[in-house]
Amino acid sequence: MNIDQADPAELAALRVAFAVDDGGESALGWDAVRAFEAEHGVVLPEPYRTFVAEVSDGSFQGPPEYGLVGLAELPSDWGDDGARRDLAEPFPLTRQWLWEEEDAPYPDQDPEAVVEQVLHHGSVVLGTDGCAMNWHLVVTGPQRGRIWLVTDVGAMPFGAESGGTTCAPGFAGWVAHWAAGKEWFDAA
Template sequence: MNWKKEILEKLAFIKSHIESASLGAKEQEVSYNPCLSEEDIVTFEHKHCITLPEDYKSFISEIGNGGFGPGHGLLPLDKSIVDFKLRAKPNISLNEKFPYSDNWNEEWIASFDWEEEYPETEIVDAYISTAHIAGCLQISHFGHGCAFLLVVNGNEKGHIWFDGRADYSGLVPKLKDGQRISFIEWFVTFLDMEIENINKSLTNSTTA
């Protein structure tokens, strides 16, 4: 099935049954910002010296530039380069390669006595620095300062990662059946989970 047709059909089903969806889905509107033109996307790519993953590029040019999605929804392209969890709201450097290829966290976190003290500001600042997510778009705010990342530069380009540094849980790649997943795979998995929630809710309501 064409991925665009599949996504639109699933979104239509979710929208028509939103009252039976999960709380996270109910808190969002099943809608999208206007699509970006090819010129808009090329301008962004040239500005940041990157090329966006093809599936994500197709999504923002054919479905919408941010809107309903995992976490608190998909962020627009221009906002996905801003590290929203930091007070200064710095931009993420996209023309640098994402530095990790496997789960990462600082070793000191596992041995730190959290009941007795809190790490020094300099240590925390280094831990949550945007340098750790260079080459990534923060495409969705998960909550509590954590985020889903789409790698756009480096060996992990095209894969979805989870940034849990706000909860001191580090950076981990999102997997499905033990394999890295692309933007579209991640997004469709989210839709499928919402549809499953809706179907369960509808079944329970008819048998109650």
């Protein structure tokens, strides 16, 4: 997974996966992507960066269940206007955390504060599967370029190295997994 340089094969696969949408008409273009990055103090990880610039800024066909939201958007079930979101602050987790069952991964921090950071720091929200199950792409911190599923009870990284699934890590692996029609958690 190269998050600093777009892989032509990954971009080709992304174009195929979203070919039935609008043929790239909804892509933001490079000026808009750079403006978003400057406004938020981040550089989006590849291949997502090139995807929103050249292929599509959102998709009704998915992934996830209710479609891929645009770069500057939040899913309709988000609950607030997103004003507290700070993409430049690092995403705080490096391992799965079920806050309904486990103590905070950082004993010196208030668990509620860490949950707020998970929800609002260092990631763009890709979309929702409903019922407060949102997919995030981490844009700052040690998990940069990784996909996380954040729910009302916890957060978990997505990708074969995290267990639970057979997909490659990152945005391209997440989309390829969806495009192949696989269940999100398909590992035995």
